[in-house]
Amino acid sequence: MQPETHFANSFGEQASGISDDQTARTVIQSIKPKNQISAQERKLDVVSASIVVGGTAQFVTFLFGLVTEFIPRVFDNILLSAFVGLCVAVIAYALMKGND
Numbered sequence: 001m002q003p004e005t006h007f008a009n010s011f012g013e014q015a016s017g018i019s020d021d022q023t024a025r026t027v028i029q030s031i032k033p034k035n036q037i038s039a040q041e042r043k044l045d046v047v048s049a050s051i052v053v054g055g056t057a058q059f060v061t062f063l064f065g066l067v068t069e070f071i072p073r074v075f076d077n078i079l080l081s082a083f084v085g086l087c088v089a090v091i092a093y094a095l096m097k098g099n100d
Contacts, residue, residue: 049092053089057085058085061085062077
């Protein structure tokens with residue numbers, strides 16, 4: 001399909017020299033079937049996403065404690081942020097796993 005023809009078809013116009021049958025075959029050929037995701041890949045995706053969510057919560061909690069000095073000692077701030085990150089990761093995993 002020529003670029004001009006594709007551009008014309010995007011506006012719903014019929015390009016000259018191409019029949020409706022040819023355009024239908026071209027569109028059908030360009031659509032590829034989706035591959036099914038295996039259970040192992042799905043589980044890996046859920047675990048990876050929950051780790052990212054927990055790490056983000058840990059980072060935000062650490063920055064909040066560092067900037068506001070909510071907890072005066074840095075070591076206590078690290079422990080609190082690690083605990084919050086772990087809790088958020090577990091909650092995120094449970095919520096994403098609940099849809100299965």
